[in-house]
Amino acid sequence: xxxxxxxxxxxxxxxxxxxxxxxxxxxxxxxxxxxxxxxxxxxxxxxxxxxxxxxxxxxxxxxxxxxxxxxxxxxxxxxxxxxxxxxxxxxxxxxxxxxxxxxxxxxxxxxxxxxxxxxxxxxxxxxxxxxxxxxxxxxxxxxxxxxxxxxxxxxxxxxxxxxxxxxxxxxxxxxxxxxxxxxxxxxxxxxxxxxxxxxxxxxxxxxxxxxxxxxxxxxxxxxxxxxxxxxxxxxxxxxxxxxxxxxxxxxxxxxxxxxxxxxxxxxxxxxxxxxxxxxxxxxxxxxxxxxxxxxxxxxxxxxxxxxxxxxxxxxxxxxxxxxxxxxxxxxxxxxxxxxxxxxxxxxxxxxxxxxxxxxxxxxxxxxxxxxxxxxxxxxxxxxxxxxxxxxxxxxxxxxxxxxxxxxxxxxxxxxxxxxxxxxxxxxxxxxxxxxxxxxxxxxxxxxxxxxxxxxxxxxxxxxxxxxxxxxxxxxxxxxxxxxxxxxxxxxxxxxxxxx
Amino acid sequence: xxxxxxxxxxxxxxxxxxxxxxxxxxxxxxxxxxxxxxxxxxxxxxxxxxxxxxxxxxxxxxxxxxxxxxxxxxxxxxxxxxxxxxxxxxxxxxxxxxxxxxxxxxxxxxxxxxxxxxxxxxxxxxxxxxxxxxxxxxxxxxxxxxxxxxxxxxxxxxxxxxxxxxxxxxxxxxxxxxxxxxxxxxxxxxxxxxxxxxxxxxxxxxxxxxxxxxxxxxxxxxxxxxxxxxxxxxxxxxxxxxxxxxxxxxxxxxxxxxxxxxxxxxxxxxxxxxxxxxxxxxxxxxxxxxxxxxxxxxxxxxxxxxxxxxxxxxxxxxxxxxxx
Numbered sequence: 066x067x068x069x070x071x072x073x074x075x076x077x078x079x080x081x082x083x084x085x086x087x088x089x090x091x092x093x094x095x096x097x098x099x100x101x102x103x104x105x106x107x108x109x110x111x112x113x114x115x116x117x118x119x120x121x122x123x124x125x126x127x128x129x130x131x132x133x134x135x136x137x138x139x140x141x142x143x144x145x146x147x148x149x150x151x152x153x154x155x156x157x158x159x160x161x162x163x164x165x166x167x168x169x170x171x172x173x174x175x176x177x178x179x180x181x182x183x184x185x186x187x188x189x190x191x192x193x194x195x196x197x198x199x200x201x202x203x204x205x206x207x208x209x210x211x212x213x214x215x216x217x218x219x220x221x222x223x224x225x226x227x228x229x230x231x232x233x234x235x236x237x238x239x240x241x242x243x244x245x246x247x248x249x250x251x252x253x254x255x256x257x258x259x260x261x262x263x264x265x266x267x268x269x270x271x272x273x274x275x276x277x278x279x280x281x282x283x284x285x286x287x288x289x290x291x292x293x294x295x296x297x298x299x300x301x302x303x304x305x306x307x308x309x310x311x312x313x314x315x316x317x318x319x320x321x322x323x324x325x326x327x328x329x330x331x332x333x334x335x336x337x338x339x340x341x342x343x344x345x346x347x348x349x350x351x352x353x354x355x356x357x358x359x360x361x362x363x364x365x366x367x368x369x370x371x372x373x374x375x376x377x378x379x380x381x382x383x384x385x386x387x388x389x390x391x392x393x394x395x396x397x398x399x400x401x402x403x404x405x406x407x408x409x410x411x412x413x414x415x416x417x418x419x420x421x422x423x424x425x426x427x428x429x430x431x432x433x434x435x436x437x438x439x440x441x442x443x444x445x446x447x448x449x450x451x452x453x454x455x456x457x458x459x460x461x462x463x464x465x466x467x468x469x470x471x472x473x474x475x476x477x478x479x480x481x482x483x484x485x486x487x488x489x490x491x492x493x494x495x496x497x498x499x500x501x502x503x504x505x506x507x508x509x510x511x512x513x514x515x516x517x518x519x520x521x522x523x524x525x526x527x528x529x530x531x532x533x534x535x536x537x538x539x540x541x542x543x544x545x546x547x548x549x550x551x552x553x554x555x556x557x558x559x560x561x562x563x564x
Numbered sequence: 565x566x567x568x569x570x571x572x573x574x575x576x577x578x579x580x581x582x583x584x585x586x587x588x589x590x591x592x593x594x595x596x597x598x599x600x601x602x603x604x605x606x607x608x609x610x611x612x613x614x615x616x617x618x619x620x621x622x623x624x625x626x627x628x629x630x631x632x633x634x635x636x637x638x639x640x641x642x643x644x645x646x647x648x649x650x651x652x653x654x655x656x657x658x659x660x661x662x663x664x665x666x667x668x669x670x671x672x673x674x675x676x677x678x679x680x681x682x683x684x685x686x687x688x689x690x691x692x693x694x695x696x697x698x699x700x701x702x703x704x705x706x707x708x709x710x711x712x713x714x715x716x717x718x719x720x721x722x723x724x725x726x727x728x729x730x731x732x733x734x735x736x737x738x739x740x741x742x743x744x745x746x747x748x749x750x751x752x753x754x755x756x757x758x759x760x761x762x763x764x765x766x767x768x769x770x771x772x773x774x775x776x777x778x779x780x781x782x783x784x785x786x787x788x789x790x791x792x793x794x795x796x797x798x799x800x801x802x803x804x805x806x807x808x809x810x811x812x813x814x815x816x817x818x819x820x821x822x823x824x825x826x827x828x829x830x831x832x833x834x835x836x837x838x839x840x841x842x843x844x845x846x847x848x849x850x851x852x853x854x855x856x857x858x859x860x861x862x863x864x865x866x867x868x869x870x871x872x873x874x875x876x877x878x879x880x881x882x883x884x885x886x887x888x
Contacts, residue, residue, distance in 0.1 A: 372774060396776040410774050413767035415834045424764055425775040427757050435755040478775065 072131075073098045073231055073263055074119075074150075079128030081114055088114040089125070090287045096232060099261045101254060103268070103278035103295070105307055107469075107497030111287040112267055116234050119265075121147025133231070151225030152234040159217055161210035166192030168209050169224045195223050199253055215246035222253060226262075233257065234265045239273060240495060243358045251277055269495065270524070271300045283307055308499045316530030317509045323533075324348030325383065327517040328400070328486045330369065333378035338364040339541040342378070346486065346517040351508065353532030354521045356561050361541040362521045363405055366488045370402040371395045382486075396425060401484030403475050405491035405521070407468070411475040414464035418456050419445045421463045421474050426481040448477040453503060469500025476507065487511065488519045493527060505531060525554045539563050587879075588827065588843040592850065599854050606857060613736065617804065619849035620738045621646075623842055624797040625820035626827075627749045628679075628790030630841045633824055634753075635786050636766040636833030637686065637693040642794040642820055644704025645678045646813030649798030651708045654717035654808020657724040664723045671799045672792060678704060679791020683784035701817065708810035717808030728804030738800050745793070750838045762786060766833030822869070823848055826876040848872075 074096040081089040089111045096102050106112050117123040119130075121144055130137045132146045159168050166189045167174075175188045192205035201219045209217065218238060225233045239247045254264055254277060268274060274281065274295070281298060283290040283306045290306055298306075329345035339361035346352045354362045368375040371389040379386050382398050389395050395402065404410035412421050422445050423430060430441040445459050452473045456466055463474055472492065479487060489508065493501040508531060512518050522528050528535055535552050537545040537560040545560040599606040625642045632639045653671035656662050678700055685696040730737045753759040761782045764772040773779050797816075802808055827844030829836030851872065855865045 370774070391778075392774055392776045393778060402774065404774060409768070410770045413764050413771050413834070415767045416763060420760065420763070424760075424772070424777070427760055431757060435751070436757060436760065482776070 071098050072096065073133055075129075075131040076115075076119075077129040077131075079115070079118065079125050079130070081118065081123065081125050087287050089118075092128075092284065092287070092289045093292075094282055094289075095292065096263045096265065097280070098231075098263055099258045100279040101258060101264045101266050101277050103266045103274045103281045104284065105267075105274065105281055105303065106284035106290075107307055107499050110284040110307075110497075112284060113236070114287075115284070116152065116236065116265070116267070119146065119150050119232075120152045120234065121150075148228070149231045150234060151228060151230035151232070152236065153218060153221045153225065153238055154236065159209050159220065162208065164189075164206050164208055165196070165203055165212070165220055166205035168220055169195065169205075169227055171224075173228070191227075192223075195227055199223055199226065199256060201253075213242075213246075215242035215250070218242065218250065219253065222257075226257075230262065232263045232265060234267070236267045237269070237495060238266075239268065239270065241358070247273070269497065271303065274303070275300070285309055304498055307497070316527075317506045323350055324515055327383055328369070328519075329381045329384075330365075331379050331381070333365065333368065333375050333380070335364060335368055335373065335375045335377075337541075338373075339368075339538070340377070342543050344536050344543070344546065346519055348485070348515045348517050349512050350533045351512050351518045351520055351531055353528040353535040354519060354538065355523075355525065355528045355535055355557050356538035357563075358523065359540075360538040360561065362538055363490055364541075366402060366490050366519070366521060369395070369488060370400060372402075396482050396484075399483060399485040401479035401482055401487045403472075403479050403487065403489045403492060405494060407471050407475055412463050412471060412478075415462060417460045418449070418454065418463050418466070418474055419459040422448050422459075422477045423481060425478050426483075429481075444481060448481065452477050452507065467497075467500075469496035469503075472496055472500070472504065476504070480511075484516065486517045486519070488521070490521045491523065492520065493522070493524070501527075525557055528557065529554065537561050588840065588847065592843060592847050595847070595850055595854070599850070599857070603854075603857050606854065611853065611857070615849045615853045616739055617736070618853070619845050620742045621797045621801055622816070622819050622823055622848065623742055623845040624745060624793050624800075625816055626823035626841045626845050627745060627838055628786075628793035629817075629820045630824045630827070630829050630836050630838060631749075631753065631762060631786040632693070632790050633821070633829045633831060634762050634766045634833060634836045635783055636769065637783065637786070638697065638821070638831075639682065639693070639787065639790050640697040640817045641678060641682060641700040641704055642790060642797075643813040643816035643818075644701045644708065645675050645791055645794035646798040646801060646816055647708035647810055648678065648704045648711070649675050649795040650802040650812050651712045651717060651808045651810050653724075653799050653802050654720060655711065657720045657802075657808075658717070659719050659721050661721075664721070667724060668799060671802075672795045675791045675793075675795020675798065676788055677791070679788040679794070680784065682791065683787035686787065687780035687783050705810075705814075712808060712810040714810060716810075718806065720803070720806050720808075725803055725806050728800055728802075728806075738804070741796070741800065745796070746838060746842055753838055758782070758785060763834055766835075768834075819848060822873045825873060828880065844876075 072095050076092065076094040078091045078093065079089055080087065080091055092111065092115060094115065104112050114123065118125050130146065132149060137146055160171065163171070169192050170188055175184045175191065176182060177184045189205045196203055196205060199222065201223065203216060203219070209220070212220065222233065238250060242250070257264060266278060278295040280292060281295050281303065282292040283303070285307060324347055326345045326347050331343055333342040334340035342365055344352065356362050364373065367373045369380060369389065371391045371394050374390055380389055381387065387398055389398060408414060413424065419442065423441055427436060427441070430437045430444065442459065448454070449456065449459065454473045454477065455470050463471060466474065492504055508518060508520065520531055529552055533549055535547045535557065536543060537547065537557055539561050540563050547556065605611055629639055629642065649671045652674045653667045656670050657667035682696050682700055685691050686693050727737055732740055753762060761772065761777050764777060765779050765782045769779055798813070801812060823844035824836065824841045825831065825844070826847060827837070827840030827842070829841065848869065851868065852865055855868060
């Protein structure tokens with residue numbers, strides 16, 4: 066192994082409390098120069114708290130941090146640390162109206178000598194050099210807003226390099242980019258490694274972890290569990306370290322008991338998004354929709370749910386041709402939609418768990434002019450119990466919950482509108498393994514109760530494990546419908562790749 | 565081994581700014597106590613009446629504005645709606661031309677109409693609320709001047725004047741109206757489905773829409789309500805001064821927004837209460853009254869008011885940051 070034994074960052078016995086809750090409890094982390102160090106753990110394990118401390122956004126309660134061999138004593142020292150560590154955020158921190166070069170040098174603009182004047186030429190030149198160094202084919206003068214998510218991420222990485230960061234933290238960097246872009250991201254990562262930059266890599270995607278990580282540290286419930294070379298672990302052993310128990314089967318068994326066709330679409334199309342889509346889902350069935358990012362899957366879900374009306378084709382509910390022009394129409398026709406975007410479309414983050422759960426069905430809890438508090442609370446309590454939503458109180462703002470529990474709230478909301486057809490769009494994105502399993506089980510239970518389920522997912526194991534049939538899409542077109550028995554990852558990918 | 569670092573905690577003594585839910589009430593009571601001690605004129609019945617009547621108008625406007633700001637919008641037109649209402653009401657309230665119900669209905673219709681117009685332009689026309697209500701603010705002022713030919717309308721009927729000057733069980737009618745409206749608005753916002761939707765639309769419009777909420781209907785409702793409450797304020801004011809005044813209400817929209825904001829309504833939407841707004845309006849009323857009593861020039865009063873608006877929001881944001 067060419068890994069240097071020198072630790073660039075050592076964290077020992079680090080603890081942090083949030084109003085009595087131990088977010089971090091005596092955690093350790095040792096990062097070598099030039100390694101990809103995966104930080105694993107379920108949501109709520111303490112990963113983000115640890116990263117926020119390293120990025121200088123939070124102060125720890127106690128513990129020791131050594132950066133390049135120097136002990137860091139005070140909050141001021143932690144600022145030194147944050148100068149050597151760059152974080153690529155899940156929510157990008159870039160200014161859309163400025164150019165690539167202006168964003169890279171934001172806050173450290175190049176001036177003409179010691180004057181107040183900007184030196185745009187040097188700025189663009191230096192940015193171009195940096196982009197070339199990392200091998201990114203982008204014009205430094207392009208406005209940020211014209212870039213794709215993946216390209217923006219690249220710019221964030223270049224920005225980190227420009228400030229000579231020794232460690233770059235990547236938090237779910239592949240959650241919103243295509244497979245091809247993932248490849249070039251990984252190329253950049255190996256290039257960074259060669260220059261001695263260490264990467265702290267956070268992701269829920271197992272295959273990625275084993276593709277690029279050199280070392281893996283696992284946290285659970287705010288506690289340090291173990292650090293091991295990635296080569297000494299496999300998916301099963303890693304998962305059992307993360308959840309603290311063996312997950313013998315990830316996907317629950319589903320007994321196939323198909324009923325009547327509840328939803329079918331014929332020739333459905335929307336200009337520039339998707340065209341000529343035909344499928345049907347029966348009661349008790351899970352139809353998976355696979356495809357790459359941008360294949361038009363979410364757009365179909367939005368069309369069926371009345372968020373963006375289709376231009377062509379028809380939707381049939383129980384054989385009846387039905388127009389769905391708004392989410393109200395969808396709910397009336399007993400279609401429920403769990404959006405891929407919990408934060409923007411699924412939930413009102415500032416509202417309580419209770420208010421979110423009843424948001425789509427509050428009209429059922431009316432007594433005269435007013436909301437019937439007692440009946441609302443009963444419905445909410447039932448959902449919290451049935452879906453095992455972990456919340457200290459129904460009145461807790463939903464933004465304080467972990468990703469998995471937020472997702473359960475979003476699903477609970479849809480369930481209370483008594484749907485017969487549920488569209489789940491990336492239902493397990495960004496949530497931890499334990500919660501994933503619970504959601505899989507829930508989906509199977511709902512199917513067993515006779516609901517028709519459409520599940521959109523970018524994770525092939527999930528699609529394969531959950532679906533009775535799989536519709537594959539590429540570039541807005543339906544390229545295949547596969548039966549469970551014949552479907553394999555390779556076959557799906559073959560149909561999902563743009564021709 | 566390396567030396568151990570005892571602790572990374574660097575926090576000095578913590579100053580607790582968290583005056584919490586009742587902060588505004590406490591501030592108001594402290595201020596009133598202080599004023600009672602400083603000037604004997606403060607705690608007298610006539611002075612209290614002056615304060616409350618002033619507060620009535622602002623609070624009515626601010627209640628409507630609170631609904632609107634919670635949905636993430638803004639309404640700059642309420643001051644002008646007061647003026648148009650004043651002119652429209654007075655036109656039909658001249659010495660016993662029509663039964664009392666006519667001027668009242670006319671005034672309310674004008675206000676509701678303006679509100680609905682705002683709401684329609686915002687929802688159907690997709691014009692930003694700031695622009696729409698800036699427009700209707702100017703239109704309203706112009707219409708008030710046109711309808712009145714720029715002159716005050718006086719000689720209003722006694723029955724009409726009774727609204728602003730009469731009383732029931734010793735309580736002035738305007739205050740009774742305020743109390744009723746306060747209760748109705750509080751219940752509406754906290755206990756009804758529409759109230760829940762108002763918070764949802766302001767908290768996350770996309771999520772509200774995806775949950776099957778008719779977002780346009782909610783917005784149309786709040787702007788119409790805002791217009792209606794502005795009309796009610798206009799009617800009370802007209803009755804109290806016994807004149808239809810096209811120039812009345814200039815700057816009222818800003819005091820109303822200030823009351824809502826001091827009362828804890830967030831301009832980014834999703835947050836706010838009617839009680840908070842009432843306290844905000846009372847605080848503004850008491851402060852401007854006390855500055856009057858202490859003979860502070862009205863020029864300085866404006867500076868003080870501005871500082872209070874910023875101070876209230878600053879205190880609130882400091883509190884929020886404390887909680888991480």
